[in-house]
Amino acid sequence: MSKLQSIKGMKDILPAEVGAWQRSESVMRRVVEAYGYREIRFPLIEKTELFARSIGEQTDIVGKEMYTFSDRDGDSITLRPEGTAGCVRAGIQHGLFHNQQQRLYYVGPMFRHERPQRGRHRQFHQIGAEAVGWEGPDIDAEMISLVSRFWRELGVGGIELQLNSLGDQEARRRYRRELVDFLSQYESHLDKDSQSRLKTNPLRILDSKDERTREIIAKAPDILDSLGSQSRVHFETLQEYLSAAGVEYRVNSRLVRGLDYYSRTVFEWTSNRLGAQGTVCAGGRYDGLVQDLGGKATPAIGFALGFERLVELMSAQEHEKPADVYLVLLGTAAKRTGLVVGETLRDAGLTVIGHCGESGIKSQMKRADKSNARVAILIGEDELQTGTYVVKPMRSDRKQTTVPEERLLETIRDVIGGGAGEIDNP
Ligand code: ATP
Numbered sequence: 437m438s439k440l441q442s443i444k445g446m447k448d449i450l451p452a453e454v455g456a457w458q459r460s461e462s463v464m465r466r467v468v469e470a471y472g473y474r475e476i477r478f479p480l481i482e483k484t485e486l487f488a489r490s491i492g493e494q495t496d497i498v499g500k501e502m503y504t505f506s507d508r509d510g511d512s513i514t515l516r517p518e519g520t521a522g523c524v525r526a527g528i529q530h531g532l533f534h535n536q537q538q539r540l541y542y543v544g545p546m547f548r549h550e551r552p553q554r555g556r557h558r559q560f561h562q563i564g565a566e567a568v569g570w571e572g573p574d575i576d577a578e579m580i581s582l583v584s585r586f587w588r589e590l591g592v593g594g595i596e597l598q599l600n601s602l603g604d605q606e607a608r609r610r611y612r613r614e615l616v617d618f619l620s621q622y623e624s625h626l627d628k629d630s631q632s633r634l635k636t637n638p639l640r641i642l643d644s645k646d647e648r649t650r651e652i653i654a655k656a657p658d659i660l661d662s663l664g665s666q667s668r669v670h671f672e673t674l675q676e677y678l679s680a681a682g683v684e685y686r687v688n689s690r691l692v693r694g695l696d697y698y699s700r701t702v703f704e705w706t707s708n709r710l711g712a713q714g715t716v717c718a719g720g721r722y723d724g725l726v727q728d729l730g731g732k733a734t735p736a737i738g739f740a741l742g743f744e745r746l747v748e749l750m751s752a753q754e755h756e757k758p759a760d761v762y763l764v765l766l767g768t769a770a771k772r773t774g775l776v777v778g779e780t781l782r783d784a785g786l787t788v789i790g791h792c793g794e795s796g797i798k799s800q801m802k803r804a805d806k807s808n809a810r811v812a813i814l815i816g817e818d819e820l821q822t823g824t825y826v827v828k829p830m831r832s833d834r835k836q837t838t839v840p841e842e843r844l845l846e847t848i849r850d851v852i853g854g855g856a857g858e859i860d861n862p
């Protein structure tokens with residue numbers, strides 16, 4: 437029979453990589469919570485209409501990337517391609533935005549039917565946050581500071597922040613017309629994608645990677661010149677706040693975001709260590725979305741960060757957590773004792789791997805070595821008779837010792853050092 441394989445673009449995350457995933461997730465949860473964000477969990481599937489209405493019919497996501505199905509009732513449902521739509525839908529539905537301000541965050545998988553390649557998968561994972569109910573640049577600055585803290589606390593360097601403003605809906609419409617007028621003069625010189633975007637989503641052309649298109653874009657009108665006075669003040673104040681907070685950034689007036697709902701502030705953090713998919717985190721302000729989805733007009737801003745790209749920037753091995761103890765158990769009576777001792781040590785906060793299966797001391801010691809545990813504890817006939825344990829350091833030249841039960845824990849702690857048995861919380 438042929439072997440079953442995972443679906444194209446869907447990646448297994450194997451135990452050797454999981455340490456980096458867990459560590460980054462726990463650090464980022466701690467950081468967002470340190471700014472007062474609270475977690476919200478919403479479904480992986482929603483009515484297709486939600487995404488069509490919020491992200492926009494003309495976007496890549498809705499136009500060609502969504503996993504859309506009819507369910508058994510004939511309703512059109514879609515696996516969530518991003519988190520903002522579901523988060524806002526849930527907030528409106530449960531009255532969270534009714535005369536209230538909310539700092540919310542979410543973590544989990546997203547689905548987009550894109551061409552799989554490095555840094556681009558069909559199931560990928562994001563942490564995202566949304567601040568709903570604030571209109572000023574102070575919350576923008578706070579959110580950007582928060583993401584900057586991610587990089588510091590995760591020890592990820594070489595990341596650049598790019599910043600732009602798209603203005604309000606009206607300025608955007610104005611700019612869109614100007615841009616279409618300008619680009620139409622060069623229509624036949626644009627790449628194929630950009631030619632069709634000229635009619636559907638012209639702002640996205642600014643994002644084109646095609647060289648000839650880029651030369652044309654270089655002469656296109658600047659979106660920052662079309663900002664209204666309020667948007668201009670918003671953007672300038674944001675920059676003042678960021679400078680005061682010591683956050684480095686570069687204004688890039690060609691930065692646009694693929695989703696329709698953005699207005700005013702948009703931002704992206706990129707790394708040149710990720711190949712073609714250099715953006716690791718992105719977001720912006722979406723002051724019209726809550727109303728578009730049926731709520732009261734409410735300003736909001738959010739970001740989303742991709743775990744796959746982040747983890748690529750962290751070296752996997754450093755984050756693997758070896759066990760503290762491997763129990764080498766020789767014979768049935770030793771197994772019985774091992775089960776009890778294992779529980780006692782776990783009560784004390786240690787991670788303990790008990791040997792399972794019938795094998796001799798040599799092969800058990802080999803397993804202990806391979807497990808990377810820091811200490812092996814041997815229990816055999818002699819130890820059972822004398823009520824003692826052999827404690828063998830595995831990662832140093834220190835000699836093994838034989839100790840009675842009441843000295844077992846302190847001996848282990850002595851070998852593995854101070855941090856042992858504490859919750860890993862770097
Ligand atoms: P890209 O420019 O890579 O297409 P995007 O603008 O479509 O990204 P967003 O919707 O802003 O991406 O998502 C935020 C983050 O989620 C991205 O910066 C990236 O880190 C991650 N991301 C988006 N799509 C994918 C994917 N298909 N595979 C892996 N990560 C992704």
Ligand code: MG
Nearest residue numbers: 496497550694
């Ligand atoms: Mg994309």
